[in-house]
Amino acid sequence: MSTVAIEQRKKIHPTMFTLWVGIASIVMMFAGLTSAYIVKRNQANWISFDLPLVFWYSTAVIIISSITLQMSHKAFKQREMAKYRSLVIVSLSLGLLFIVMQGIGFNQLWIKGITLTKNVSFSFLYVIVGLHSLHVLGGVIALLVLFANAFSAKVRNYNIVPLEVISTYWHFVDLLWIYLLVFLLMIR
Amino acid sequence: MSNTATVHEAEVHGVHDAHHEHHHHETFISKYVFSQDHKMIARQFLITGMIWAIIGGLFSVLFRLQLGYPNTTFPWLEDLLGHWAKGGKLQPEFYYALVTMHGTILVFFVLTAGLSGTFANFLIPLQIGARDMASPMLNMLSYWFFFLASIIMFSSLFVQTGPASGGWTIYPPLSALGDASSGSKIGMDLWLASMAMFVVSSLLGGLNYITTILNMRTKGMSMTRMPLTIWALFFTAVLGVLSFPVLLSGAILLLFDRNLGTSFFLSDIVVNGKILPNEGGSAILFQHLFWFLGHPEVYIILLPAMGMSSEIISVNSRKPIFGYMAMVGSLFAIAILAFLVWAHHMFVTGLNPFLGAFFVLLTLLIAVPSAIKVFNWLTTLWRANIRFTPAMLFAIGFVSLFISGGLTGIFLGNSALDIHLHDTYFVVAHFHIVMGVASFMGMFAGVYHWFPKMYGRFLNNTLGYIHFWVTIIGAYLIFWPMHYEGLAGMPRRYYDFSAWESFKMFGGLNEFISFVSMIVFAAQLLFVFNFFYSIFKGRKVKDTNPWGANTLEWTTPIRPGHGNWVGEIPEVHRGAYDYGKDGREFIPQTEPVGENESHH
Numbered sequence: 001m002s003t004v005a006i007e008q009r010k011k012i013h014p015t016m017f018t019l020w021v022g023i024a025s026i027v028m029m030f031a032g033l034t035s036a037y038i039v040k041r042n043q044a045n046w047i048s049f050d051l052p053l054v055f056w057y058s059t060a061v062i063i064i065s066s067i068t069l070q071m072s073h074k075a076f077k078q079r080e081m082a083k084y085r086s087l088v089i090v091s092l093s094l095g096l097l098f099i100v101m102q103g104i105g106f107n108q109l110w111i112k113g114i115t116l117t118k119n120v121s122f123s124f125l126y127v128i129v130g131l132h133s134l135h136v137l138g139g140v141i142a143l144l145v146l147f148a149n150a151f152s153a154k155v156r157n158y159n160i161v162p163l164e165v166i167s168t169y170w171h172f173v174d175l176l177w178i179y180l181l182v183f184l185l186m187i188r
Numbered sequence: 189m190s191n192t193a194t195v196h197e198a199e200v201h202g203v204h205d206a207h208h209e210h211h212h213h214e215t216f217i218s219k220y221v222f223s224q225d226h227k228m229i230a231r232q233f234l235i236t237g238m239i240w241a242i243i244g245g246l247f248s249v250l251f252r253l254q255l256g257y258p259n260t261t262f263p264w265l266e267d268l269l270g271h272w273a274k275g276g277k278l279q280p281e282f283y284y285a286l287v288t289m290h291g292t293i294l295v296f297f298v299l300t301a302g303l304s305g306t307f308a309n310f311l312i313p314l315q316i317g318a319r320d321m322a323s324p325m326l327n328m329l330s331y332w333f334f335f336l337a338s339i340i341m342f343s344s345l346f347v348q349t350g351p352a353s354g355g356w357t358i359y360p361p362l363s364a365l366g367d368a369s370s371g372s373k374i375g376m377d378l379w380l381a382s383m384a385m386f387v388v389s390s391l392l393g394g395l396n397y398i399t400t401i402l403n404m405r406t407k408g409m410s411m412t413r414m415p416l417t418i419w420a421l422f423f424t425a426v427l428g429v430l431s432f433p434v435l436l437s438g439a440i441l442l443l444f445d446r447n448l449g450t451s452f453f454l455s456d457i458v459v460n461g462k463i464l465p466n467e468g469g470s471a472i473l474f475q476h477l478f479w480f481l482g483h484p485e486v487y488i489i490l491l492p493a494m495g496m497s498s499e500i501i502s503v504n505s506r507k508p509i510f511g512y513m514a515m516v517g518s519l520f521a522i523a524i525l526a527f528l529v530w531a532h533h534m535f536v537t538g539l540n541p542f543l544g545a546f547f548v549l550l551t552l553l554i555a556v557p558s559a560i561k562v563f564n565w566l567t568t569l570w571r572a573n574i575r576f577t578p579a580m581l582f583a584i585g586f587v588s589l590f591i592s593g594g595l596t597g598i599f600l601g602n603s604a605l606d607i608h609l610h611d612t613y614f615v616v617a618h619f620h621i622v623m624g625v626a627s628f629m630g631m632f633a634g635v636y637h638w639f640p641k642m643y644g645r646f647l648n649n650t651l652g653y654i655h656f657w658v659t660i661i662g663a664y665l666i667f668w669p670m671h672y673e674g675l676a677g678m679p680r681r682y683y684d685f686s687a688w689e690s691f692k693m694f695g696g697l698n699e700f701i702s703f704v705s706m707i708v709f710a711a712q713l714l715f716v717f718n719f720f721y722s723i724f725k726g727r728k729v730k731d732t733n734p735w736g737a738n739t740l741e742w743t744t745p746i747r748p749g750h751g752n753w754v755g756e757i758p759e760v761h762r763g764a765y766d767y768g769k770d771g772r773e774f775i776p777q778t779e780p781v782g783e784n785e786s787h788h
Binding site: 012014015017021022024026029030031032033035036039040043045046119123124127131 | 403432434436438451476
C-alpha cells in the first residue's frame with residue numbers, strides 16, 4: 001500500500017479524473033448538436049428569432065450559484081460547517097431556480113408561436129437548452145446527495161473529494177450554458 | 189487535496205491489500221452476479237458476447253439461406269419462424285430485420301462490448317499492476333447496462349411487427365417514421381432504447397478504462413513500458429468516450445422526430461399516399477452524425493484486436509515486438525484519423541466533390557500507420573522461433589485478414605472508384621474481412637491466450653487448430669468471391685438476386701458462399717463447446733506463467749482472487765518485450781535491469 005499511496009499523492013484523484021473524461025464526453029455531445037445546428041442553419045427553411053429576456057436573468061443566476069458553491073468550498077476547507085451547509089443549499093436552490101427560469105423562457109417562446117415542431121430552428125433551441133437543463137438537474141441531484149451527507153457522520157472525515165468533483169461539474173455546466181447562450185446569440 | 193486523496197485511496201484500496209482474501213465472505217450473488225471484481229465482469233462480458241455472437245451468426249446463416257437458395261422452400265423454417273417464413277421462405281421484411289439485427293449485434297454487442305468489455309476489463313488491471321479498476325462500482329454498472337441493453341434488444345426479436353429492419357445504420361426516414369416499414373414500429377423503439385443503454389454502458393466502461401490506465405499503474409510502469417494491448421485498449425476507450433456521445437445526440441434528435449413531430453431529418457415525405465407535414469429536415473444530417481460515431485466505431489472494434497495480436501505475436505515469436513514506439517505512434521495516428529474520415533461513407537450522398545477530395549486524402553493517409561503496423565508484425569515474425577499455438581495462429585490470421593481487407597480499403601477510399609463500388613458486395617467483402625473477421629481473429633487469439641488466466645485451465649488444442657483452419661479458410665472462401673460480385677455491380681441489401689437477369693449468373697457462387705457460411709458457423713459451435721467444456725474439464729494450468737510471457741498478469745496466482753496479487757503489487761523495471769535478450773528466452777517486467785545487461 002505505502003508505495004502506491006505515495007505515488008497517488010502527486011496525482012489527480014481518480015474520481016476527479018473520471019469526471020474530466022466525462023466532461024470531454026459531454027462536450028462532444030453538445031459539439032455534435034451545435035455542429036448539426038450550424039449545418040442545418042445553412043440550408044433552406046431556417047427562421048431566426050430572439051431569445052427570451054429571461055435567459056439573461058437565468059445566466060446571472062447560474063453564475064451566482066457557481067460563486068456561492070465556490071464559497072462553500074472555502075467554508076468547508078476552513079471547517080465552518082454551518083456556513084458550508086447553508087451555502088450548499090443556496091447553490092442548489094439557485095440551480096433549481098435556473099431550471100425553472102429556462103422553463104419560463106420556453107413558455108414565453110411557446111406563447112409567441114415559437115413551438116417545438118413548427119420550424120427546425122425552434123426544435124434545435126428546445127433540444128439544446130433542454131438537454132443542458134437536464135445536465136444542471138444532474139448537478140442539483142448530486143448537490144442534494146452531498147447536502148444529505150453533510151448531516152451524516154461521514155462528513156467528520158472531512159473528505160473534500162466529493163465536493164470538489166461536484167463543484168467542478170457545476171462550474172462546467174455553468175460555462176457550458178454561457179457557451180450555448182453566446183452560440184445561440186451569434187449563430188441564428 | 190493531496191492528503192485527503194491519499195486517505196480516500198487507502199479506504200478504497202487498502203482493504204485489498206495483503207491478506208484481504210481472508211476477510212471477504214462472498215455470496216454466490218456478490219461473486220458471480222453483482223460482482224465488482226474486474227475479472228468476473230470480464231467473464232460476464234465474454235459469455236454474454238458469445239451468446240450474442242451465436243444469435244448474430246445464426247441470423248447470417250438464415251439470410252444466407254435466402255441468398256443462396258432463393259427459389260427453394262424450407263418447410264422447417266416455417267415451423268421455426270412462423271409467419272416470418274410463410275411457405276418455408278423468408279419474407280422480405282424479415283430478411284431485412286435479420287440483416288439489421290446481424291449488423292447491430294455483431295458490431296455493437298459482440299465486437300464492441302464482447303471484445304473491449306472482456307479484454308479491457310480483464311487485462312487492464314492485471315497488466316498495469318492494479319488491484320482493480322479505478323471504480324469497480326461503475327465497472328459493474330457498465331456490465332449491467334449492457335445486460336439491460338441486451339434484454340431489450342433480445343425482446344425486440346419477439347414483437348409482432350418484428351425487430352428494427354432499416355439497417356444497423358438506422359438511417360431516417362425508415363427509422364424516423366413508424367409507418368415506413370413494419371420494422372420501423374415498436375422494433376425501432378426498442379432498438380433505440382436498447383442502444384441508449386448500450387451507450388451508457390460504453391461510456392461508463394470507457395471512463396473507467398482511461399482513468400485506470402492513467403492513474404492506477406504500479407510503481408515503475410511508465411506509459412512507455414505498458415504492453416501494446418494496454419495502449420490499444422486505451423485508444424479504444426478514448427475513441428468510444430468521444431464518439432458515442434455524438435451518436436447519442438443524433439439518436440436524441442431522431443427520437444424527437446419519431447415521437448414529438450419535429451423535422452430534424454425529415455422533409456417532403458409521402459407515406460402510403462399521405463403527405464407528411466414535416467418540412468425542412470435533412471436525412472443527410474443524420475448520416476453525418478451517425479458516421480462521426482460510425483467510423484471511430486470500426487476502430488473501436490479493430491484496435492483491441494491489433495493490441496492483443498501484437499502481444500501474442502511477440503510472446504510466441506520469442507522476440508521483442510519490432511518498433512514498439514512506432515506501434516504506439518501508429519495506434520495514435522489511427523485514433524486521430526478515425527475522427528477525420530467519416531464522410532468517406534457518404535461519397536455518393538451528393539457531397540461536395542471538393543470536400544470529398546479532402547476526405548479521400550485523409551482516408552488514404554490511414555494506409556500509412558496501417559502499413560507501419562503490418563511491417564512491424566511481419567518483422568517480428570521474421571526469422572523468429574515461432575510457437576504455433578492456436579492463439580498465435582489466430583493472431584497471424586488477424587494480420588493476414590487485416591492486409592487483405594485493408595488493401596480493398598484503398599479502392600473504396602477513392603471517391604471516384606467508390607461511385608462504382610458503393611453499396612455493392614465489394615463493400616460487404618471489405619468490411620467483413622478487415623473489421624469483422626479480422627477482429628474476431630484477434631478476439632479468438634485473446635481468448636485462447638488468456639483462457640488459462642481466466643479459468644486456470646487450457647482450451648483443447650486440437651479443437652483449437654480445427655477451429656482456426658476452418659474459420660480462416662472459410663472466411664476467405666465466403667468473402668473473397670464477394671469482391672468479384674461487387675465489381676460486377678451486384679448490390680447489397682437485395683432480397684432476391686434471381687429476379688435480375690444480370691445477377692442470375694452469380695446464383696451458383698451465392699449458393700457456394702451460403703454453403704461455406706454454414707460450415708464456418710458449425711466450426712464456431714465447436715469453439716463454444718471447447719470453451720464451456722474446458723472451463724470444467726480442460727487441462728489444468730500447473731505453471732503460473734505457461735506461455736513464458738513478460739507481462740504482469742502472469743505474476744499473479746494461477747487463479748487470482750479479488751485484488752489480484754497476494755501481498756504487494758510487484759514493481760516494474762523494464763518494458764514488456766525483453767524476449768531473446770542476452771541469450772535468455774524471456775525476462776519478466778518485474779526483474780531489475782542487470783548491470784551488464786545489453787540494450788536492445
